[in-house]
Amino acid sequence: MDKQEQKHKRRVRYKGTHPRSYKEKYKELQPEKYGDTVAHVIRKGSTPAGMHISICVKEILEFLQIVPGQIGLDATLGYGGHALEMLKCLDSKGHLYALDVDSIELTRTRERLEKLGYDDKILTIQQMNFSNIDQITAGSGPLNFVLADLGVSSMQIDNPDRGFSYKNEGPLDLRLNPNKGISAAERLKEISKDELQGMLIENADEPYAEEISRAIISKIKKGTDITTTTQLQCIINDALQFIPIDKRKDEIKKSCQRTFQALRIDVNNEYEVLYEFLEKLPDSLAPGGRVAILSFHSGEDRLVKKSFKRLLREGVYQEIAPDIIRPSTEECRLNSRARSTKMRWAIKA
Ligand SMILES: C[S@@+](CC[C@H](N)C(=O)[O-])C[C@H]1O[C@@H](n2cnc3c(N)ncnc32)[C@H](O)[C@@H]1O
Numbered sequence: 199m200d201k202q203e204q205k206h207k208r209r210v211r212y213k214g215t216h217p218r219s220y221k222e223k224y225k226e227l228q229p230e231k232y233g234d235t236v237a238h239v240i241r242k243g244s245t246p247a248g249m250h251i252s253i254c255v256k257e258i259l260e261f262l263q264i265v266p267g268q269i270g271l272d273a274t275l276g277y278g279g280h281a282l283e284m285l286k287c288l289d290s291k292g293h294l295y296a297l298d299v300d301s302i303e304l305t306r307t308r309e310r311l312e313k314l315g316y317d318d319k320i321l322t323i324q325q326m327n328f329s330n331i332d333q334i335t336a337g338s339g340p341l342n343f344v345l346a347d348l349g350v351s352s353m354q355i356d357n358p359d360r361g362f363s364y365k366n367e368g369p370l371d372l373r374l375n376p377n378k379g380i381s382a383a384e385r386l387k388e389i390s391k392d393e394l395q396g397m398l399i400e401n402a403d404e405p406y407a408e409e410i411s412r413a414i415i416s417k418i419k420k421g422t423d424i425t426t427t428t429q430l431q432c433i434i435n436d437a438l439q440f441i442p443i444d445k446r447k448d449e450i451k452k453s454c455q456r457t458f459q460a461l462r463i464d465v466n467n468e469y470e471v472l473y474e475f476l477e478k479l480p481d482s483l484a485p486g487g488r489v490a491i492l493s494f495h496s497g498e499d500r501l502v503k504k505s506f507k508r509l510l511r512e513g514v515y516q517e518i519a520p521d522i523i524r525p526s527t528e529e530c531r532l533n534s535r536a537r538s539t540k541m542r543w544a545i546k547a
Pocket of ligand 1: 303326
């Protein structure tokens with residue numbers, strides 16, 4: 199046998215049938231290439247990966263009554279779906295300001311809207327927290343309409359690198375602006391059991407706050423760093439094994455959702471910035487100016503409701519939505535993420 203034959207031949211590595219990364223897994227992430235896949239996913243009632251389906255578009259446009267020449271603000275640009283509809287109403291006359299704290303998605307949305315022909319003549323996009331709305335109006339003047347669609351976008355939830363969902367393995371981050379503040383993993387390292395329990399109750403009405411916070415803090419005290427989404431999910435799962443078997447799976451799922459929500463609200467100071475935004479809104483609106491806010495959990499909605507009601511009593515608003523507005527049954531069927539939406543509106547006196 200000559201030397202050449204004896205030489206060890208490396209086996210060709212089995213690549214497997216599974217996609218290796220988030221990007222390879224979902225064709226929807228390249229909508230220009232796979233338009234049919236995107237349409238099919240939406241018809242099935244799901245949100246294509248890398249996209250966000252805007253909620254209550256019809257209700258928002260009916261209320262805002264945007265006409266060409268007006269000046270408005272989309273305080274939460276996200277995928278830009280609402281912004282696009284508002285820009286169509288402006289018909290190249292007037293101006294739309296749009297904000298988002300998320301530098302990652304903001305860049306993609308800016309490119310998408312630019313490709314559709316919306317440049318800085320009609321649209322100004324800024325990476326900014328909506329709590330600084332006064333900095334926008336210092337340049338724009340009073341606004342005729344404002345939209346705030348609170349919380350997270352589907353792109354953020356679906357991207358495992360952001361750590362927003364317990365369903366995918368990823369770093370336990372949960373920051374809307376990954377360059378600011380501390381991640382949820384870092385936050386857990388410094389928090390006491392009582393503070394964590396309070397956070398779970400206040401931010402998510404978590405019924406098992408005591409058990410979950412005890413389990414998390416006990417792990418940390420034993421020297422375990424909770425750095426990934428699935429690590430946290432496993433701790434919650436282990437802590438709730440006392441729930442009767444027939445309800446356990448469902449209850450654990452809800453507790454995971456609520457715990458992630460509570461942490462997200464905390465690391466992004468969501469209540470504080472919403473409060474500041476609501477306080478600054480009246481001075482940002484022109485007389486007769488209209489604001490619509492979509493919220494996704496009771497804590498947010500309570501803040502909006504209280505602010506609108508107080509400012510109506512004080513005569514700052516001439517009218518507010520008498521009750522919450524919900525997306526239609528059909529919209530909820532087509533987009534399960536719409537189900538928890540509550541819309542409220544106000545008109546400046
Ligand atoms: C539900 S999405 C908005 C979706 C958007 N309306 C659309 O049609 O595509 C919420 C967006 O608001 C952003 N956001 C959340 N809190 C914010 C804040 N305080 N200031 C600015 N943007 C914020 C999030 O980063 C996210 O992109």
